[in-house]
Every structure is written in C-alpha cells, then in structure tokens.
Amino acid sequence: MLRDRKIGVIGGGKMGGALIDGMISRGLVQPSAVTVSDTLAERREELKARCGVTVTADNRIAVRDADLVILAVKPQNMAEVLAELAHDLTARPVIVSIAAGISTAFIEGSCPAPLRVIRVMPNTPAMVGAGATALTRGRNATAEDLALGREIFAAVGMTVEVEEGLMDVVTGLSGSGPAYAFLFIEALTEAGVDLGLAPETALGLASQTLLGAAKLCLQGEKSPAELRAMVTSPGGTTLEGLKALNAGGFRETVVAAVAAATERSRELGKARR
Structure with missing residues (x-):
C-alpha cells in the first residue's frame, strides 16, 4: 500500500x-x-x-x-x-x-x-x-x-x-510503560550488584529476563498468571521473592502508576484543546 x-x-x-x-x-x-x-x-x-x-x-x-x-x-x-x-x-x-x-x-x-x-x-x-x-x-x-x-x-x-x-489509557499503559520496565530493570540490577554481581552482569541478566518473559507472554499459549505459576514452586526461592513484592504492594503500585499516567494524559489533552 x-x-x-x-x-x-x-x-x-x-x-x-x-x-x-x-x-x-x-x-x-x-x-x-x-x-x-x-x-x-x-x-x-x-x-x-x-x-x-x-x-x-x-x-x-x-x-x-x-x-x-x-x-x-x-x-x-x-x-x-x-x-x-x-x-x-x-x-x-x-x-x-x-x-x-x-x-x-x-x-x-x-x-x-x-x-x-x-x-x-x-x-x-x-x-x-x-x-x-x-x-x-x-x-x-x-x-x-x-x-x-x-x-x-x-x-x-x-x-x-x-x-x-x-x-489516554494506552498512553498510561504502553506509552509510559517502557519507563516502568526500565525502573524494574534498574531495581533488579541494583539488587544483583548489592549481592555481589558485577554491574554489567546484573544488567544483562535483568534485561534478558524481562525480554524472555515478555516473549513467553506474547506467544499467547499461557496467561501471565499461568507462566508465573510455572516458575513458582511451593517453598522455593521464587515464592519468597513474590511474597516480598506483594508485601510491598507491587501489583497495587503498578496499577496506580498506570492510572496516574492516564489521568495526566487526560489533563494534558484538555489543556491543548
């Protein structure tokens, strides 16, 4: 075309x-x-x-x-x-x-x-x-x-x-979404460095992990919840990590971030009309 x-x-x-x-x-x-x-x-x-x-x-x-x-x-x-x-x-x-x-x-x-x-x-x-x-x-x-x-x-x-x-919802989710992902990669990298990994090693592992997880989601064969369950064994390391995220309000904070960015997009749009 x-x-x-x-x-x-x-x-x-x-x-x-x-x-x-x-x-x-x-x-x-x-x-x-x-x-x-x-x-x-x-x-x-x-x-x-x-x-x-x-x-x-x-x-x-x-x-x-x-x-x-x-x-x-x-x-x-x-x-x-x-x-x-x-x-x-x-x-x-x-x-x-x-x-x-x-x-x-x-x-x-x-x-x-x-x-x-x-x-x-x-x-x-x-x-x-x-x-x-x-x-x-x-x-x-x-x-x-x-x-x-x-x-x-x-x-x-x-x-x-x-x-x-x-x-505006798209703006809050995928438009601003890369920044949320970069912040998560920053945090994963910081954790790895604090626990002894070299910065470049921690960054590479964190970045590739998010890339691979996203590819699994895009395959569409399993939902994100099902994919998460596949990695989470009873009494295992992943479960402990998820408990810490949940205790810190991880899911609620992400939802609030998207809502805040969406509302800001609406405000900016009204100002330009």
Whole structure:
C-alpha cells in the first residue's frame, strides 16, 4: 500500500527517525519517496546520510505533493505546525499524528479541508523494531487509511486499534510503560550488584529476563498468571521473592502508576484543546 506513495515527515527526531528507518528497511518505501523536515541542520544531514531521504528545513516543502504526512512533532509544537500548514494540507493526504494528547478533532479543526487523520500512540521500543502502537481514526479517515497507518507502524513493532476515548489509557499503559520496565530493570540490577554481581552482569541478566518473559507472554499459549505459576514452586526461592513484592504492594503500585499516567494524559489533552 505504501510503495507508490510520497511521504512527508514533519520532525526527524527519535520516533520520526525510527519510522523512517523501519519503512525503508522493510522495503515499504523507497528513500526517494520520503521528504523529512526538521529544524536542526545536524539532524537533517544525519538522516540524509543514513537513510538517503530528501531533507528540508521547510515544513511546507515536506508536505507538498505528499500522499501521506506523518506529524512527528512534540505536542506543545503541534498548534504552531498546524497553523503553518493550514493551507497546504488538503483532503488528499492521510495525516498520521504521533503527538500524545492531541485529538483527531483538534487536528481536523486546524485546517479548512476535511482532513483524514489517524492518531497514533507508539512507544520508544519502536526505535529497535519492538514497539507497541495503538491507532485510532478521525471522522473523515477510512478503514483503508487506518490500514495504511497500521502498515507503517507494523514496520517497528506490533499494532492494535482502539477507540479514541481509550488513547489516554494506552498512553498510561504502553506509552509510559517502557519507563516502568526500565525502573524494574534498574531495581533488579541494583539488587544483583548489592549481592555481589558485577554491574554489567546484573544488567544483562535483568534485561534478558524481562525480554524472555515478555516473549513467553506474547506467544499467547499461557496467561501471565499461568507462566508465573510455572516458575513458582511451593517453598522455593521464587515464592519468597513474590511474597516480598506483594508485601510491598507491587501489583497495587503498578496499577496506580498506570492510572496516574492516564489521568495526566487526560489533563494534558484538555489543556491543548
């Protein structure tokens, strides 16, 4: 679906760059079909050298003649970018936004044309092709437009479709989720070091353990609870570790963290409307 389309990317930062890398490495697009705009000259030159794409400092040039526009800008910059492009964006290109908290209605209302908007919530593991991305479509976007968005983000991980009203929950769960996982890895590593392991050994063991556990969950053959039970023998070491986690309110704390991040996403979204 993407192969014959021209793509304009506004913002060549970490996530924008990851998407460009993913699309090109998977053969979804040719570098010559992609134009990226970014305010930083060094970033433009790095993208041009690494990916072979066309680069510019002018957002209007990036979207000109584009069949698909990816808005990979920070949420606080979205209103300014949309105002700049108000008369350049038309009903023809599909607009894909990865800005957290920015609704499809906000983007649709920024331009006189009936924009076809796909709102996306990716996460940082997309940078290594292991992202978790949720997508939803605006009132003018078609099922085909949504499929196009899923094709893009499937190049950097897994994708799911959700109702727009649940995007804040996605933000709290998978958008912020990598930070929770990194904190857990930090804690596991710290424990290993405190008990005598070398830092690099402890970090490697902790990281690989979470990676392997996640792969087992994604196989879908057993639930997380069943997988946990497989590791937990009566009177064994794992049971003692789990008792300590439960005594510290581990499960309740994680649930509270997701709820707090979700509420903050809602607050930020309201402030930007």
